[in-house]
Amino acid sequence: MQPRIVDKERIMLAGVSFFGDPFAETGGWTEENEIGRLWKRFFEAAAGTGLACEDPKSASPILEVHVEGPEAAARGHREVFIGVQIDELDEVTIEMQVKNLPAVTYAVFTFRGDRITSDWSQLVTEWMLEEGYRYAYPFSFQLYDSRFAGLDQLESSEIDVYIPVARRENVPADGDS
Amino acid sequence: MSQLTAIADALTFTETHLKDDISVSDMAEAASYSLYHFSRVFNGLVHHTPYDYLMRRRLSESTRWLAETDRKIVDIAFEYHFGSHETFSRAFKRMFGMPPSEYRELSADAGGPVNHPRHLPPLTADYLKHINQQDLLWPDPEEQPPIDVTGLMSWVDQPSAVSTLWEALERELHNLARGPEPEAFYGIIWYPRNRRGQGYFYLAGFLDPWLGPLGAGRRPFHPGLVTKTLPDLVCARFVHSGTRGCLPFTRGYIYHTWFSHASWGAALPMEIERWGDGGRPPRDGACACDILVPISSTEL
Numbered sequence: 001m002q003p004r005i006v007d008k009e010r011i012m013l014a015g016v017s018f019f020g021d022p023f024a025e026t027g028g029w030t031e032e033n034e035i036g037r038l039w040k041r042f043f044e045a046a047a048g049t050g051l052a053c054e055d056p057k058s059a060s061p062i063l064e065v066h067v068e069g070p071e072a073a074a075r076g077h078r079e080v081f082i083g084v085q086i087d088e089l090d091e092v093t094i095e096m097q098v099k100n101l102p103a104v105t106y107a108v109f110t111f112r113g114d115r116i117t118s119d120w121s122q123l124v125t126e127w128m129l130e131e132g133y134r135y136a137y138p139f140s141f142q143l144y145d146s147r148f149a150g151l152d153q154l155e156s157s158e159i160d161v162y163i164p165v166a167r168r169e170n171v172p173a174d175g176d177s
Numbered sequence: 178m179s180q181l182t183a184i185a186d187a188l189t190f191t192e193t194h195l196k197d198d199i200s201v202s203d204m205a206e207a208a209s210y211s212l213y214h215f216s217r218v219f220n221g222l223v224h225h226t227p228y229d230y231l232m233r234r235r236l237s238e239s240t241r242w243l244a245e246t247d248r249k250i251v252d253i254a255f256e257y258h259f260g261s262h263e264t265f266s267r268a269f270k271r272m273f274g275m276p277p278s279e280y281r282e283l284s285a286d287a288g289g290p291v292n293h294p295r296h297l298p299p300l301t302a303d304y305l306k307h308i309n310q311q312d313l314l315w316p317d318p319e320e321q322p323p324i325d326v327t328g329l330m331s332w333v334d335q336p337s338a339v340s341t342l343w344e345a346l347e348r349e350l351h352n353l354a355r356g357p358e359p360e361a362f363y364g365i366i367w368y369p370r371n372r373r374g375q376g377y378f379y380l381a382g383f384l385d386p387w388l389g390p391l392g393a394g395r396r397p398f399h400p401g402l403v404t405k406t407l408p409d410l411v412c413a414r415f416v417h418s419g420t421r422g423c424l425p426f427t428r429g430y431i432y433h434t435w436f437s438h439a440s441w442g443a444a445l446p447m448e449i450e451r452w453g454d455g456g457r458p459p460r461d462g463a464c465a466c467d468i469l470v471p472i473s474s475t476e477l
Contacts, residue, residue, distance in 0.1 A: 016378065017403050019331035019342060034332070041332065041378075044369060067401045069349075077345065079329065079401050089406060094445065095367065097330055097380070097403040139400040 001123060003107040003163075011101040013063060014051060014092045015083020016042050021076045035064070035080055042082040045095040051084050060084045061145040065099065069138050104136050106162040113155050124163055136166035181309075183208040184222050185302035187215070188230075192299045195235050198258055201227045222305050224314070224434050233297040233433070236272050239265075240296065243277050244284035250277050272437070294368075294432040294443070307419055307426040313468075316413035316435070321449070321469055326363045327404045328382025336422070339364070342381040349401060350383075359383035364450035364466075365405055380405050412449070412469035413441065421464050424450075431470055444473035 018038045042062075051060070067079040081099050092098055107127070111120060128134060140163050147158040190207030191199070204227050205215035219227045235257040242253045254265030269277045273293050283291045308314065329342050329349070343364075350359070360383070367378040382405070413435075417427045428448070436443065449469040 017330045019329045019345065020338065037332070041369060065400075069401055077341075079331075081403065092406060094406075094408065094447075097405045099400075099403045101400065137400050 001109060001127070003109045003127065005105060005165075006108055007105050008101075008103065008162075010103045011063075012086055012089075013065070013081065013083035013099045013101065014086045014096045015063075015081055015099065016045050016095075017079055017081040017097060017099070019077065019079045021078075038080060038082050045093070046084070049093050051086070051091065051093070051096075061143050063141045063143055065101070065139055065141040067139040101139070101141070102137060102164070104164040105166065107133065107165045109161045109163070110158060111161060112158045116154055116157060116159055117151075120161065124161070128163075128165065132168050133165040134168050136164040139164065180218050181222060181302060181305055183210060184219055184305065187219065187227070188223075188300055188302075191231055191234060195231075195238055196256055196258075199231070201231070204231070222309055223300060224308075224430075224438075230297075230300075232268060233272060233437075234299065235259075236269055237297045239269070239277070240273075240280060240284075240293065241290060243281045244290035250281075253277070294446075295437060297433040298429065304426045304429070307423050308430045311416065311418050313415045313417060313427055313430065314435075316415045316431075316470075318472070319412050319414040319469065321407070321410040321412050321471075323407060323409050324363075324384060325404050325406050326365055326380060326382040326384060327402050328363075328380050329401065330378060330380040330382075330403050330405070332376055333379040334376035336425075339379055339381070340421075342379060346381045346383075362452040365407070366448050366450070368446040407449070410444070410469075410471045411473070413439075413472050415468040415470070416465075417450075417468050418465040424464075427468060431468065439472075441472035441474065444471040447471065 016038060018034050020034070062082065062084055065079075065081040065083070067081070081097075083096070083099060086092060086098075089098070107124075109120065109124060109127075111118075140161060143160040143162060149157045187204045187208040191204055194203070201216065202212055204219075205212045208215050208219075210218065216227055219225075219230070223230055225233065239253050239257055242248055242256075243250070250265070251262040254260075254262050257265070259265035259268065266276050266278075269275075269280070272295055273280060274295075275283075280291065280293070329346050331338060331342055333339055333342075362383050363380070365378075365380040365382065367380075369377070380403070413431075415427060415431055415435075417424060419427070431448075432443075448471075451467040451469060
């Protein structure tokens, strides 16, 4: 599978986050682990704000960001942040936090149907090795928009996975600015 | 026998007789004090009158029955000696700001008992010792200017998760060697609208003009951190000193005791732990911090 390569400006997100081992109780794609609970908390925090709603047809895209630094990863920890893109800080409600993602080049993989819940990290890693890329930053995000109908309707769903990439000889040493 | 031990005996007695027809005289007898002396000492240590404490404990216990059973409200009222449905409902509303029927509905929607901040748990000798040995009983009002707190945030439903966040933040700070030292450390607690269970959001963070959303880009980019922006707030400032393990006592005092007598209400479902003057949040052992609770003249 060949991803699209796209450049993105800095992305400012408003949402909620989880830090720890999201799969400590239940692994994989289920609404009953910490990530499933985080989605519920996100919708509770966003309720009435106009920032997001649970109906994917009318909602803004929602990003599920996974941040996995080497030290946290050694302990099985990662940060998961679920949020929507905002333009102004005024849009952030007091229930939410802000996360900034850097201006960077992304490899964008689109997954459909059962592929969404499969372990696609291996596929991404293989592609990067073959094409001479590496992670520019230790995070990735999944973008859920109107193409995603829900975990119970995977066959008619589609998501994009954004991987920040840099050529192996060209890794940013010091931030995005 | 110390006054604290005597009052602790009365608390234990009360706890085992919540459903019995007991009076303040019986509580005094359990402490081996005269009624007058007991009332004075109890009020001085517990910061509720004995009768108020008995009523609040009965009402707090009744929430469990409301949430977890379908027993008639009038039966629960009689079980806790309220005399009538009306008396019980009036007392319940005075304490929790809603009638028992509404609490039952909220809990059904939440799928379990709603953890109301005014809920009074059984108080213990350790709690009494903690709250009476320091200056936390009477807070100062304080204006908290807008701040951006940057750090790691997570959902917390056990105390060890808070320590994990602080330890992880310490490591992240180590990696952010360039730039000024953080100005102060803040722990921000945010309670969800649906207060089922004991969980809350916790941000272990610090003030850093280089890292807030407005300062993004001045620090090396760090995808693992989030920033919470707090607006201008009027807060009640409580001084906590003791171990981190005692923080629930301090919090409990604020919500189930201080707020029940104060002329202020909670402005937002949150509180702020502040370690000032370069103080670092504790890994364990002793900790001293301010706890800032946003207040307003009307209850949330």
